[in-house]
Amino acid sequence: MLAVTINFNSIAQITDDQFYQLCRQNPDVKFERNARGEIIVMSPTGGETGNYNFEISIDFGIWNRRTKLGVCFDSSTCFRLPNGANRSPDVSWI
Numbered sequence: 001m002l003a004v005t006i007n008f009n010s011i012a013q014i015t016d017d018q019f020y021q022l023c024r025q026n027p028d029v030k031f032e033r034n035a036r037g038e039i040i041v042m043s044p045t046g047g048e049t050g051n052y053n054f055e056i057s058i059d060f061g062i063w064n065r066r067t068k069l070g071v072c073f074d075s076s077t078c079f080r081l082p083n084g085a086n087r088s089p090d091v092s093w094i
Helices: 016-025 047-067
Strands: 003-006 030-033 039-042 072-074 091-093
Touching: 016 030, 047 072, 047 091
Parallel strands: none
Antiparallel strands: 003 039, 030 039, 072 091
């Protein structure tokens, strides 16, 4: 997967709301943001990676339905981390 990092920090600090609006106005582009506030533009995965991620998601989903220990999310969910980064993991569980 190719990712391009763009640093706007010298001209503007992008707020959480502005980052959210950027994502909403560009639904076909996957954005993340690192702890330094840099925007990361993620490329689509290939078929092999997409299949691998799908299989992991299935395993997590089945496990979570059986154990009822939390909630699973797919890669379309963006999380704000304690260090200020906004990340969308391939699969996540809380």
